[in-house]
Amino acid sequence: MTTETFIINELKKFLEKNEISDISIILQKPKDKKFGDYAANIALQLARHLHKKPFDIAKDIFASITVDTRYISKVEIAGAGFINFFSSNDYLFQQLDLLIKQGEKFGYTESGKGKRAQIEFVSANPTGPLTIGHGRQAVLGDTIARLLEMIGYNVTREYYFNNAGRQMRILGDSIRFRYMELIGEKIYFPDDHYQGKYIIDIARSVLEKHGKDVDIEDTSFFAKIGEENIFDDIKKTVKRLGFFFDVFYNEKSLYETGKIDSVVKELGKKGLTKEEDGALWFITTKLGFEQDRVLIKSTGEPTYRLPDMAYHIEKVKRGFDLIIDIFGADHIATFPDVLAAVKALGYDTEKIKVLIHQFVTLTEKGEKVKMSTRKANFVTLDELMDEVGVDVTRFFFLMRHMNAHLNFDLALAKTQSDENPVFYIQYAHARICSISELAVEKGIEIKDDCDLTRLTMPEEINLIKYLINFPTLIEAAALNFEPHRLTNYLFETASLFHKFYTVCRVLTDDPTLSKARLSLINAVRIILANGLRILGISAPDHM
């Protein structure tokens, strides 16, 4: 049992005794230490209910609580009627011991055990290298997947793509024109085609591999080679970021298996489609939307919407307990009607969570840099990693709430300075490793003779309290899909460690104290390493 469940049980007893049922007990962790380690606002909640002053209710509750020193050391009433609980040191030491024994396993929980999650992200069509915008999404998606794995989920990382249609024709033509240019033909390169240098590189590779006799009218040949090249690069970029996709889902397969047709038919049966101006429309106005949407253009080509519906139906059918879509803010309007169709056809959309992240604003020397694949004045994800490294790239993308615009100051990111929090955290890890090595040199070894009760300084106790909260934090970050909580937590952990370090010497003349402190910093190292692992960031022994 944890202190938290102990306190909740005590409060429940009070509620049962007074036959109160419609109140949920919420324990908070006060920011200010003088308010204890856990605070209950239950008396304030009950005030209206019982028509009594909160403070008087708090007094009644206070009287009913037994102080079990295995969990708590004291209870206080404060303010208008908060009840504050203080953890006992016995409990802290026991949890610290558990942390050290579990080591790299510490932080795993089981609330998602046996459940399967699918998370779809990046899903960029193969028309160019991944940009910084994709980078934010890639890192967010992978880290959310890692967090879900921490709480027991089995996670499928999925990439959905479309290698047909207008965009691919433009890609094919872009390469074709560059190829013609290379073999000495005079060409006009249209403004709305892909301008990037990578197109010329691909054209050159076509020339090297296939010579000068390629059919220069065959757009689809060039498109196919372009797709292969670009996908190879995308996969390399993703690998470099530190993960891989389990599934690349080709939109085309939805046509081949008849799933697209079946969506059209089913929507038709429900009376949700109509033909107008040669196109087939989805009558979204029947479902409460402002305007109807085109499903199949008058040219006979479907819009993105139709395969998206079929794809999401497939996701539900595949039996996942949790389905996550990550989109950039520019796709904000594209999913409500897709989900509405899925729902209208009788599939459970409750399991689908759509996460929207805001854009990355790239600034260089105070000037905004506009990103566009078509125009090619973008900075690619690879270029960014070349400049600042994988660790900094990942951390920067994760440290902000995804709803907030991310201001990526390229100049600042390029300077690998101490302004960067990732170095601060890694430095703490390296410093601990260094101390531990020195301890070994001095012949100080911890076996089973470590007396944690020697840890009594406020800096030590604060550190322990913060460390043992790690599993709770992971759980919250995972369930809310908020990786930035973990970056903040690790920064704070490093900070508490550095504060401890300046006040408490680890290797002293007192062998039992030294061993206790060595255990403590080992616990810090475990937390930093486990946390960084979840973020996909290295935890170096030396820097």
Add this chain to the structure above:
RNA sequence: GCGCCUGUAGCUCAAUUGGAUAGAGCGUUGGAUUCCGGUUCCAAAGGCUGGGGGUUCGAUUCCCUUCAGGCGUACCA
């Protein structure tokens, strides 16, 4: 016009999902090292949480309104 997101210290951002005196980093100013890694630590200054109403014991958080910025508002994806 309408929809979604955002607005918190000079700058970049937090705030335990409605809690107690709104916190960090950078920057500014001033300090700390005979000793385990100074890429560290301590302190000071800096705020009407964009403005105005409301809901209640209590609001940065929820509701209304207004202002500012971003993204959408396609027979592009």
